[in-house]
Amino acid sequence: MRPPPAESRAMRWLRGDAQDRTRFADMYLRFRRPYVFGGAVSVAKVVGVPWFGLPLVALFLAGGLTMVGAVVVQRRLRRPSEPVVAAAVLLLQLNLAVVVLLTGGATSPYLVLLTIPLFSQAVCFRPPVLATGAALTFLFAGLAVLFADTLPAVPAAPSTVGLVAFGTVLLCLTTAARYLASADLHSRDGAVLDPMTGLYNRLTLADRFVQAQEREAATGGSLALVMCDVDHFKSVNDTYGHARGDAVLQELADRLRTGLRSTDVAYRIGGEEFVVLLPGRDAAGAQRVAERMRAAVADTPVAGLRVTVSAGAVSAPAAQASLPELLWAADAALYAAKDAGRNRVVTGVPGQRLVIPPHPAAAHPLLVPPLT
CATH class of the missing domain: 3.30.70.270 (Reverse transcriptase/Diguanylate cyclase domain)
Known part of the structure; x- marks a missing residue:
């Protein structure tokens, strides 16, 4: 019997042990709201186009292509893949960081949107991966704020744009929290794991x-x-x-x-x-x-x-x-x-x-x- 190919250290860290991998597959299959996240963020970007112009349109299209590409790859693989999901989340974080950079940095109404990719990580990945995602989010936000000061000033958007962005975060946070709560209750009520084998x-x-x-x-x-x-x-x-x-x-x-x-x-x-x-x-x-x-x-x-x-x-x-x-x-x-x-x-x-x-x-x- 040919042994399965050895995984790299980075892949083992991302995927965790067998129980972590089972949880990822289970959560991915049960979680049916990624389009809520993508759709809500897209609406928030479109609302700001009259003030921030074509760069926001380009970033809106790039974010959409990232999500569509991840879905296509997953379907071709015929299975949920931790590296694909992690790469998509990272690209979306970078996309939002550029949005913040081009819309005012510390004063950008979109700064709060950088937290949204973390919600999908909280649903699917184990705590060390989530902690790393949070650290990267802080890093991207910091770089966007710092470098925004070196760019020409952008027009101030009305408060409605910031309100839409805040509502987007609330919607995505509520969606993720409701799912995690229902999944936890399902797991506890169903006693899903065999205590002897962990299966x-x-x-x-x-x-x-x-x-x-x-x-x-x-x-x-x-x-x-x-x-x-x-x-x-x-x-x-x-x-x-x-x-x-x-x-x-x-x-x-x-x-x-x-x-x-x-x-x-x-x-x-x-x-x-x-x-x-x-x-x-x-x-x-x-x-x-x-x-x-x-x-x-x-x-x-x-x-x-x-x-x-x-x-x-x-x-x-x-x-x-x-x-x-x-x-x-x-x-x-x-x-x-x-x-x-x-x-x-x-x-x-x-x-x-x-x-x-x-x-x-x-x-x-x-x-x-x-x-x-």
């Missing part, structure tokens, strides 16, 4: 599936699932004790996350069973991910023990995908893999049942037979 638990899978489905269906993409299960896990508990079994599950969870994209989210759905949601993957892509996970476990002892996993992979067009049917097909493929000798991957097809040993679907809270 999302089964209660969050349906919600995340709907969000991923909406995004992929809009671009004609696919949704895939991989369901895997530790082979002979009962023997591990019986022979080495439950503490050793817990250690196996914890290390296994870390390995399952290795090599996943930021949108490929792993869940522990019960016992020794795990599911990985793979937005944008077709059946072949899901098979490759499942095989990579299987090899990552089989190639090296887990918590000092030789263990293996069996996996079932399945994919469907996002517009037609159904979580119960995908789970059913992935579960059927998983049991076919076990019946074929374990330590292998089988690919299933939604709506087509594989010949597998019977087992009670009702025993699993997420699995129900697909409707026919």
Whole structure:
């Protein structure tokens, strides 16, 4: 198995650990207000054009192109990318700093707008990245104010321009604060993380599936699932004790996350069973991910023990995908893999049942037979 490419130190700092990356993907997928920020800032710039002239029009267009470019790149990548979002935020901060520079520096009605890019950082990024963004904002503001004194004086804009800018900040701040508050309540009420492994638990899978489905269906993409299960896990508990079994599950969870994209989210759905949601993957892509996970476990002892996993992979067009049917097909493929000798991957097809040993679907809270 080829190991995933090593990340640079800067990339590791930006992306953080696996839990930070999962949070970024989750927050990015759930946060649907970046256009509110961009639209509000654009309106504030346009209001000042009669007093500050064509440079403000050019900066308005540059800011719009930055946001559109970030969206296009994200769609081509088919996943939210921390570097793309961070670069877009940095460019928007620079854009606003130039606006402040050309509209009066310390007296510019747009000085307060420099805080707005921080709101998106607060939503998506971990605290060290946010702190760095705040420091850069202060630096850009300081440079804009200092160098504005060296430029010719600009006409004073009426107080309405400053009032519009202040209202823009209030709108964006309220939008970000409401989202963060609702996301925090959702997380606490849903108990989203499995305390043993740090993975999302089964209660969050349906919600995340709907969000991923909406995004992929809009671009004609696919949704895939991989369901895997530790082979002979009962023997591990019986022979080495439950503490050793817990250690196996914890290390296994870390390995399952290795090599996943930021949108490929792993869940522990019960016992020794795990599911990985793979937005944008077709059946072949899901098979490759499942095989990579299987090899990552089989190639090296887990918590000092030789263990293996069996996996079932399945994919469907996002517009037609159904979580119960995908789970059913992935579960059927998983049991076919076990019946074929374990330590292998089988690919299933939604709506087509594989010949597998019977087992009670009702025993699993997420699995129900697909409707026919």
